Amino acid sequence: MRTQVAIIGAGPSGLLLGQLLHKAGIDAVIVERQSGDYVLGRIRAGVLEQVCIDLLDEAGIGQRMHQEGLVHGGFDMLFKGERHRIDMNRLTGGKNVMVYGQTEVTRDLMDARQAAGLTTIYEAGKVSVHGFDTNKPRVRYEKDGQTHEIECDFIAGCDGFHGVCRASVPDGAVSEYEKIYPFGWLGVLSETPPVHHELIYVNSTRGFALCSQRSATRSRYYLQVPLTDKVEAWSDDAFWNELRLRLDAGGRDKLVTGPSIEKSIAPLRSFVAEPMRFGRMFLAGDAAHIVPPTGAKGLNLAATDVKYLSGAFIEFYAEKSEAGIDTYSERCLKRIWRAERFSWWFTSLMHHFPENGPIGQKLQDAELDYIVHSETGARSVAENYVGLPLDFGT
Numbered sequence: 393m394r395t396q397v398a399i400i401g402a403g404p405s406g407l408l409l410g411q412l413l414h415k416a417g418i419d420a421v422i423v424e425r426q427s428g429d430y431v432l433g434r435i436r437a438g439v440l441e442q443v444c445i446d447l448l449d450e451a452g453i454g455q456r457m458h459q460e461g462l463v464h465g466g467f468d469m470l471f472k473g474e475r476h477r478i479d480m481n482r483l484t485g486g487k488n489v490m491v492y493g494q495t496e497v498t499r500d501l502m503d504a505r506q507a508a509g510l511t512t513i514y515e516a517g518k519v520s521v522h523g524f525d526t527n528k529p530r531v532r533y534e535k536d537g538q539t540h541e542i543e544c545d546f547i548a549g550c551d552g553f554h555g556v557c558r559a560s561v562p563d564g565a566v567s568e569y570e571k572i573y574p575f576g577w578l579g580v581l582s583e584t585p586p587v588h589h590e591l592i593y594v595n596s597t598r599g600f601a602l603c604s605q606r607s608a609t610r611s612r613y614y615l616q617v618p619l620t621d622k623v624e625a626w627s628d629d630a631f632w633n634e635l636r637l638r639l640d641a642g643g644r645d646k647l648v649t650g651p652s653i654e655k656s657i658a659p660l661r662s663f664v665a666e667p668m669r670f671g672r673m674f675l676a677g678d679a680a681h682i683v684p685p686t687g688a689k690g691l692n693l694a695a696t697d698v699k700y701l702s703g704a705f706i707e708f709y710a711e712k713s714e715a716g717i718d719t720y721s722e723r724c725l726k727r728i729w730r731a732e733r734f735s736w737w738f739t740s741l742m743h744h745f746p747e748n749g750p751i752g753q754k755l756q757d758a759e760l761d762y763i764v765h766s767e768t769g770a771r772s773v774a775e776n777y778v779g780l781p782l783d784f785g786t
């Protein structure tokens with residue numbers, strides 16, 4: 393088989409890239425090691441920045457998002473038992489975010505791909521990438537007991553943190569920066585109305601909590617838990633009881649509980665791989681970087697990588713110019729490090745770090761006080777939360 397761009401991974405990055413290339417008349421094949429249902433079963437954050445919303449519109453898949461997504465102009469920060477609203481909309485001169493689950497974005501992209509009759513090879517085994525240091529890269533995989541090969545001009549490594557693309561780069565060609573946090577997030581999805589119409593980020597001496605939502609009738613909640621906790625040991629009752637203890641009196645009164653539809657524990661990690669280009673292979677999304685979920689930057693960062701990468705390929709084919717390809721990595725990494733910094737900082741501010749002792753809590757309280765009572769402090773959080781412009785300082 394021959395294609396222009398072979399995309400590895402049918403998560404949001406791979407699917408969005410496929411859609412943008414299709415719109416531009418560039419041929420792409422996606423190779424995914426899991427089934428479509430498996431990909432849709434993964435529950436991740438659900439806050440879209442305007443840059444990401446615009447991109448989904450550009451890809452022609454924004455219709456359901458605009459119908460069902462919830463526009464939020466602010467969020468609450470709860471600490472020392474009191475809530476303070478960050479009025480993002482006012483602080484950023486009118487910017488908002490959209491609460492719309494990543495699962496739904498993925499579903500919309502999958503539906504569009506299927507409707508357009510584009511090729512996605514699901515359940516591909518032993519995927520491997522070859523010759524990306526030449527002009528004739530190839531992708532090999534097994535399917536139904538047979539080995540197949542795709543010849544292409546470029547390989548897009550959209551295969552997530554555990555993918556094959558970054559792992560295939562020669563030792564020494566990539567620098568990796570990583571921090572693993574000493575706790576995880578226990579998440580519960582439930583068919584219950586959200587405790588509040590906006591999100592609540594909670595700093596409590598019992599640990600961080602987050603009250604999020606998917607719709608007027610579906611809630612998503614998280615608790616900071618030790619990495620050693622097992623999800624099976626957390627009954628629904630234990631989850632709701634612990635959440636109540638981390639909320640304020642108003643939240644406790646309003647909290648509606650119910651059976652969990654999904655429950656899982658996710659570790660928290662900051663990770664960046666540099667560079668993101670290796671000859672004719674490019675990394676995008678989680679394949680190149682991970683942020684802790686505080687602030688929900690993961691999908692938004694993936695979307696901007698894909699915006700730059702699709703633009704670079706379009707420029708290459710339309711204008712025979714390699715300018716976009718040559719600047720891809722540097723352009724992405726600038727934005728990525730900004731978002732890495734914010735996600736790390738917001739995580740450090742909101743979580744409980746017993747190893748930092750009582751002074752750690754006092755310093756966090758002082759910083760939180762400063763942020764909610766200073767226009768400058770609040771604006772700094774707000775402008776990072778709504779997302780940085782696509783090209784800043786370039």
Ligand code: APR
Nearest residue numbers: 401403404405424425519551552555556677678690691694
């Ligand atoms: N061959 C083919 N496909 C692979 C391989 C492989 N060797 N390894 C991994 N994959 C697939 C995975 O099964 C997955 O479906 O690549 C896909 C990668 O998808 P994601 O992990 O969702 O990564 P990405 O598309 O970059 O999405 C970024 O996901 O984790 C969140 O916060 C993150 O929201 C962000 C988004």
Ligand code: PHB
Nearest residue numbers: 437438604685686687688
């Ligand atoms: C979510 O709704 O899953 C969510 C929202 C905000 C975050 C993280 C996750 O910061």
